[in-house]
Every structure is written in structure tokens, then in C-alpha cells.
Amino acid sequence: MNDLTNKTILVAGGAGYLGSSLCKAILSNNGNLSIADIDDKKINILLGALKIEYPDAKILSVKLDIKNESSITECVNTTYEHFGSIDGLVNATFGATNKNLENLSADDFNAANEINLTGSFLLSRATSSKMKAGASIVMFASMYGIVSPNPSLYPDGINPNPIEYGAGKAGLIQLTKYLAGYYGPQDIRVNAIAPGPFPNLIKDDNHNEVFINNLKNSTMLKRIGESNEIDGPIIFLLSNASSYITGQVLKVDGGWTAW
Numbered sequence: 001m002n003d004l005t006n007k008t009i010l011v012a013g014g015a016g017y018l019g020s021s022l023c024k025a026i027l028s029n030n031g032n033l034s035i036a037d038i039d040d041k042k043i044n045i046l047l048g049a050l051k052i053e054y055p056d057a058k059i060l061s062v063k064l065d066i067k068n069e070s071s072i073t074e075c076v077n078t079t080y081e082h083f084g085s086i087d088g089l090v091n092a093t094f095g096a097t098n099k100n101l102e103n104l105s106a107d108d109f110n111a112a113n114e115i116n117l118t119g120s121f122l123l124s125r126a127t128s129s130k131m132k133a134g135a136s137i138v139m140f141a142s143m144y145g146i147v148s149p150n151p152s153l154y155p156d157g158i159n160p161n162p163i164e165y166g167a168g169k170a171g172l173i174q175l176t177k178y179l180a181g182y183y184g185p186q187d188i189r190v191n192a193i194a195p196g197p198f199p200n201l202i203k204d205d206n207h208n209e210v211f212i213n214n215l216k217n218s219t220m221l222k223r224i225g226e227s228n229e230i231d232g233p234i235i236f237l238l239s240n241a242s243s244y245i246t247g248q249v250l251k252v253d254g255g256w257t258a259w
């Protein structure tokens with residue numbers, strides 16, 4: 001049901017923490033993969049690992065700056081010319097500062113949302129122009145596009161999840177619904193997933209035990225998400241198994257938003 005045979009999936013932000021896990025899952029489900037990211041070093045490390053694990057897979061890597069429209073066009077065209085089709089797009093790029101509300105400038109706010117909003121719009125429009133009926137777009141929203149971060153969960157020294165991020169992700173949910181309505185007549189589906197707490201334990205803030213325990217205790221499952229737990233829901237939304245689902249936000253949050 002979730003098979004991606006003969007489907008080419010472009011993953012923007014594919015070299016990131018959740019994007020990398022998804023790239024692997026796409027190959028495990030027989031898809032062709034185009035990894036697009038701004039970070040060359042992370043792309044090369046991921047590409048090297050994937051080529052060893054999946055020697056027969058069709059993989060392309062493309063440099064992308066989602067803040068730059070000509071970079072978006074080049075990334076989409078390169079992927080299309082290489083594979084001859086684009087059947088799925090996942091946007092796993094990340095735009096946020098680590099600043100508190102008082103210190104956040106207008107430029108900071110706008111720069112983050114050039115990624116979360118403007119870039120997401122431009123990338124979706126450019127990619128959908130190459131898509132055929134049956135294609136699927138999946139946006140990474142966030143539980144913080146649905147509910148606000150509770151400041152009491154953040155111990156001293158850790159900034160609550162910043163305002164420009166949640167505002168951008170809330171906007172991305174609306175963008176998802178708008179695009180679903182716009183592209184629906186072409187049978188191109190557009191959905192979002194809203195992850196809950198998937199802290200990358202390599203990052204410094206995520207070593208704070210009190211913080212991690214607060215995250216765990218805010219979920220119904222009493223644990224943080226493992227990176228590969230995001231894969232199944234996205235593969236489902238990319239595959240024909242979800243052919244009548246569009247305009248939806250699938251929460252993958254251990255129950256955080258259901259209390």
C-alpha cells in the first residue's frame with residue numbers, strides 16, 4: 001500500500017534531522033530520491049551513507065536555498081530533468097531564531113518566515129508545475145502551529161519555542177489548505193504533518209534533562225518521538241494509500257495536542 005515504486009520524491013531540507021530519516025524511508029519503500037538542502041556538508045555525509053546502504057537506488061542531491069527563488073527553480077528543474085517526473089515533494093526545511101520575544105527584530109521575524117512561508121509557497125508552486133495527477137505534497141508544520149508553547153516547560157536558560165516559528169507554522173497550515181483547494185482539480189494532493197517533540201539529542205539545549213522530561217510528560221505516550229517515527233505518516237501521505245486525503249494536518253505528536 002505504501003509503496004513508492006516509480007515515484008520520484010524531492011525532499012527539501014532533506015539533510016536535516018527528520019529529513020535524513022525520511023530520505024532513508026523513501027528508499028526503503030522503493031522511491032527515487034532528490035535530496036535538496038542548503039548545507040553541502042550534511043548532504044554529502046547523508047549521500048555517502050545512503051549510497052552504501054542502498055547501492056541500487058536512484059538518488060540525486062541538489063543544493064537549495066529555499067529563500068531564493070532562482071535556487072528553487074534550479075532545484076526543481078534539475079530534479080525533473082534528471083528523473084523525468086516529480087511525484088512527491090516534502091518540505092522539511094526549518095526557519096527560526098533562538099531569540100526571545102523582546103530581542104527579536106523585524107528582520108529576524110521575516111528571515112525565518114521567508115523559509116517557513118514564502119519559500120514554502122514558491123517551492124510548492126514550482127514543483128507542482130512539474131507534477132501530474134496522483135502527485136502529493138507534504139509540508140512539515142508543527143504542533144506549535146496549532147498550540148502555543150507553554151513557557152513553564154522551559155527551564156532557565158532555554159528560550160521557549162520562538163514566536164516567529166509558531167506564527168510561520170500556523171501560516172503554513174493555511175497555505176497547505178489553500179494549495180490543496182487550488183491543486184485538487186488536478187488531482188495533486190497537499191497535506192501537512194504536525195510533529196510534536198522530536199528533539200535532536202545532538203543539539204545542546206536538548207541535553208537538559210528537566211526540559212526533556214517536561215517534553216515527555218506533556219505527551220500522552222510519556223516519551224519524545226524517535227526520528228523514524230515521522231517516516232510512516234509521511235510515506236503514507238506520499239503514497240497511493242492516501243489517494244483521497246488532501247488539505248489535512250496529520251498530528252504526529254504522541255498526543256500532545258489532544259489533551
Ligand SMILES: NC(=O)c1ccc[n+]([C@@H]2O[C@H](COP(=O)([O-])OP(=O)(O)OC[C@H]3O[C@@H](n4cnc5c(N)ncnc54)[C@H](O)[C@@H]3O)[C@@H](O)[C@H]2O)c1
Nearest residue numbers: 013015016017018038039065066093094140142195198199
Ligand atoms: N524536530 C522537532 O522536534 C520538530 C518538531 C516540529 C516540527 N518540526 C519541523 O520538522 C522539520 C524538520 O526539522 P528538523 O528537526 O529535522 O530540523 P533540522 O534543522 O535538523 O533540518 C532542517 C534542514 O533544513 C535545511 N535548511 C535550513 N535553511 C534552509 C534553506 N534556506 N534552504 C534549504 N534548506 C535549508 C537545514 O540545512 C537542515 O538540513 C522542520 O520543518 C521543523 O520545523 C520539527
